Amino acid sequence: MSGHSKWANIKHKKGKADAQKGKIFTKLGREIVVASRACGGDVNNFRLKIAIENAKANNVPNENIQRAIQKGTGGAEGSTYEELRYEGYGPGGVAVMIDILTDNRNRTAGEVRHIFSKNGGNMGETGCVGWMFQDKGQLTIPRDGLKLSEDDLMMIALEAGADDLEADAEEFVIYTSPEAMEGVSKAFEEQNIVVSESVLSPVAQNTIEITDAEQARKLVHLMETLEDHDDTQGVYSNFELSEELADQEF
Template structure:
């Protein structure tokens, strides 16, 4: 009679759920730490930190873990030193690929990325080999109800330095 132990089934399910929650907590903690290092510990002036904190609250991460990640980012506590690394290369068929990776060990990550590129028919390139093909852009979606006058919004957008604004259905799409 296999599978008759209710406790064993509960333990197995709880263990699997705890492992998933642990991965999510660790990942969001790293995001908070990097955001604090890049823009400071004040979420009002650091949009990346504000986004990471909203993810943490959505995933029910305890405040102690959030505060610990912020302190680590400010340099108050010792721990792993996470950094963002940009890798460029060519995928199968000559497809240009840019990878923005968060790591605590550059050497291990470079070897892993090089292995993945070669495994799937690509190759890791030098810095700048494909970066010239990409542009970083921001897209803002504003509902039409927020602005009655499209011309006034266009004027504000152009003064702020945006590239383009499109009116679609019931939203304005602003590209900057």
């Protein structure tokens, strides 16, 4: 993947837009609410544990985290969120999936459909692109402060059950099966390796290289607009930018 940029890398290079816009606390809080509801507030549950860890990594105050857990377990009033996944196509037929947490599915569906159509894409039926993706655990480790070599990190990851490791100038991303994610996370914890983000999300099994600058601009704008929607928890696609476009600003 050297010289190329997938959407996750593009988003990272552009900075944490959600944090800049004050939305990340809301998104992380919703994930804690839903995870807490599913497990009854058991903080040893892996989904809730990583939701809390991600919130702490993004400096969400402890009182916000506790309030979200209470909402999830019925200890505080709050909206009832529904988990949804929308699928569709971006400019040029690129596959796009969006994970949603909403308290009004009709409103959200209409708004997401409008974003697709306004940005050169179209929202599809459930399953239209889902077959192109596979759920993977993704553990992000910053290079800054890491005392291990890449080879040593890879060895720890593989011995713990990881599938693959990708690297760029700023961080490593370790990919695991959903079943192995917790074990790999614990292995890093035992080695005092800082994991800045832990997510379980769809990863494209094959990617499409984008070489046209105008198509790249349209795709990035579509993805950013979907990311900015208040109900969005994650946006995924199967495109990557060519080496010539990888470092361009869009």
